[in-house]
Amino acid sequence: MSYLLQVDFPYQGSWGSEMSSAMRGLAESIAKEPGLIWKIWTENQATGEAGGIYLFEDLNSAETYLAMHIERLRGFGVPRVNGKVFEVNEPLSLIDRAPL
Secondary structure (H helix, E strand, C coil): CCCEEEEEEEECCCHHHHHHHHHHHHHHHHHHCCEEEEEEEEEECCCCCCEEEEEECCHHHHHHHHHHHHHHHCCCCCCCEEEEEECCCHHHHHCCCCCC
């Protein structure tokens, strides 16, 4: 069973390739998180939001990461973080070509 973590928050920083350059070190750090299978970085300049969709191999890893990430973002001055953890229905997701 795998678990999907959805996170979004207000963001007024850099976008696109500038974000890629600025966040490279953070991305490399996130890649080493226990239980992480993958992350998709999300950004919406029009609404001033950023975040990510993560796939974790177990619930504990997803919940532990979310708690740590909320604290990290608050340390960066982010006032509100939305985070939700979902169980992945793998049979249906595979039908729709999910990279599981």
